[in-house]
Amino acid sequence: MAQIFEDRQDAGRKLAQACAGLHLDAPLVLALPRGGVPVGFEVAQALGSSLDLLFVRKLGAPGQPEYAVGAIAGTSPPRAVFNDAALAVFRPSRADLDRIIATETAELERRRLHYRGSRAPTDVLGRTIILVDDGIATGSTVEAALRVLGEMEPQRVVLAVPVAASSSLNRLAPLCNEVVCLLSVHDFAAVGQHYRDFSQVSDAEVIDLLARAGDS
Secondary structure, three states, X not given: OOOOEOOHHHHHHHHHHHHHOOOOOOOEEEEOOOOHHHHHHHHHHHHOOEEEEOOEEEEEEOOEEEEEEEEEEOOOOOEEEEOHHHHHHHOOOHHHHHHHHHHHHHHHHHHHHHHHOOOOOOOOOOOEEEEEOOOEOOOHHHHHHHHHHHHOOOOEEXXXXXXXXXXXXXXXXXXXXXXXXXXXXXXOOOHHHHEOXXXXXXXXXXXXXXXXXXXX
């Protein structure tokens, strides 16, 4: 039977144990909001690392927003990464894509200001980065995050997730130095199926975890 995590905190603690075995030198944990933040918080706490966010938003197909045709990541302006296979299926117009990108860019900026305010992002140049999310389905958002992160010139990037679709991991592996995944699933349906509690993470929870991480 596939592994079931109690919640994101449980998944984060188990993921931290796997990351500890890598013996990384002063890594910076970057979590993808919102779902990746409780997981990343546990990893950062266990490793004695700093926690920050890498902002990313899924670009949903027109009329079917649950299906990703790509993602945007970073800020000012964010970089867009598209899933060619999904684009071939849904065939969105350029106008549709521009509208979706504008909507998600506005939400990404709202979250950045709400979560971080005027505080500058942590510099990743030359550092070891652990990029954390609560799971990977299509991998579009994580792909965008990895590509943007690569442009920031870190020394080493470790992608760390509790659960992921095997096909997505295979596609993402060349974009980072190492992958830590507790459960790689061939016939993948949804991330939430591997959690007993997969409740939505609130803005307030993200802000609280960032504050707690900064005080520790």
